[in-house]
Amino acid sequence: MSTQIKAVIFDMDGILIDSEPAWQLAEQTVLNSFGLNLTLEEVEQTTGLRIDHVVSYWYQRFPWPNYDNTATANKIVDEVIAQINTHGKPMKGVIDSLEACRQRGLKIGLATSSSTKIINAVLDKLNIGHYFEALESAENLAFGKPHPEVYLNCASALGVAPSQCIAIEDSFNGLIAARAATMQTVAIPAPHTINQAKWIIAHHQLADASQLPDLLQTVCA
Numbered sequence: 001m002s003t004q005i006k007a008v009i010f011d012m013d014g015i016l017i018d019s020e021p022a023w024q025l026a027e028q029t030v031l032n033s034f035g036l037n038l039t040l041e042e043v044e045q046t047t048g049l050r051i052d053h054v055v056s057y058w059y060q061r062f063p064w065p066n067y068d069n070t071a072t073a074n075k076i077v078d079e080v081i082a083q084i085n086t087h088g089k090p091m092k093g094v095i096d097s098l099e100a101c102r103q104r105g106l107k108i109g110l111a112t113s114s115s116t117k118i119i120n121a122v123l124d125k126l127n128i129g130h131y132f133e134a135l136e137s138a139e140n141l142a143f144g145k146p147h148p149e150v151y152l153n154c155a156s157a158l159g160v161a162p163s164q165c166i167a168i169e170d171s172f173n174g175l176i177a178a179r180a181a182t183m184q185t186v187a188i189p190a191p192h193t194i195n196q197a198k199w200i201i202a203h204h205q206l207a208d209a210s211q212l213p214d215l216l217q218t219v220c221a
Contacts, residue, residue, distance in 0.1 A: 005184065005220045007160040008101045009151060011048075012112040014170035015188060015209070017088050017122050019080065020047060026079035027054065030072060034064035044193075048171030050113040050144030051076055081121045088125040091188075093210025098131040100213035104220055109134040111154040111167070113144045113174075134158045146176035151183060166219065168212070172198050186215065 014020040024043045031038055036058060046054045051073045059067055101108050108131050112119060116137050123129035134157035138144035141153075155162045167178035168186045178185045179201060187202035188209060199205050204215060 003163050003184075005106065005166050005216075006164040007107040007109060007155065007158050007166070008216070009109040009111050009154050009158075009165050009167045009178075009183070011167070011169045011171070011174050012110055012114055012119065012122055014047070014091070014190065015168050016091060016094055016110075016128070017084065017126060018091055019084055019088065019118075019122070020170070020190065022080045022083035022087070023047075023076075026076045026083070029079065030076045031055075031058055036062050036064070048113060048145050048169075048173030050138050051115070053144055077115060077118060081118060084118070084121045084125055088122065090126050090128070092208040093212060094126075095128070097209045097212040098128060100216055102131065104216060106216070106220070107133050107158045107160055109136065109154040109158050109165075111136045111138075111150045113138045113150070115139045145171070146173040146180070148177045148181035151178050151181035155181070155183070166216075168209075169202070172201075175199075175202050184219065186212070 010016055013023060024040060027043050028038055046057055052069055055069050055072045110132050114137060116139060119135055119137060134154050136150050136154040136157060138150040141149050143149060151167060152162060155165050162181045162183050166184040166186060169175045169178060170188050170190060175185050175187055185202045187199045187205045189199055206212060
């Protein structure tokens with residue numbers, strides 16, 4: 001099977017938009033209201049997971065009374081959307097990277113653990129929806145990342161073999177998902193985690209998306 005790159009699939013939170021701080025703050029605010037007292041470092045452990053899995057993860061470790069996964073997850077999502085609408089801006093180099101993909105004739109997809117509500121909020125806020133030929137959320141899948149299904153679904157929607165896709169991720173769970181889908185991977189981790197050894201599982205690591213056009217020139221040559 002040919003491994004020529006024909007599509008680029010972007011994760012959303014932390015790749016297209018600097019929303020990870022919004023997620024972390026929302027999760028801390030809501031979950032700590034139940035008495036958990038989670039630190040930023042603890043909240044970062046679940047980066048890339050679907051929000052219902054995040055809530056379940058912490059409930060299993062620190063059970064609280066009157067547990068309602070859906071209500072808790074919805075409260076976190078609503079807080080994140082409010083912050084996106086107020087403060088959302090594209091990550092460095094994102095618009096140039098999307099343009100570079102389009103100019104190279106590469107198909108562009110989105111594969112995220114976030115809900116459709118958050119996808120719509122981000123694409124509207126950044127005005128970038130027109131770049132994407134496929135939008136896939138793990139919201140209603142049996143498993144979110146690190147399971148590869150959302151990436152496989154996106155490749156299928158684009159009409160491209162997974163091995164001909166390159167996935168852009170900022171989370172370890174997302175990289176596991178993309179690698180399990182047999183895609184090439186690019187890690188763009190948060191600056192304060194850039195030196196962590198775990199990123200070695202990515203085929204490529206970049207400081208930010210402004211470096212992606214040059215990488216595409218190499219891998220798509």
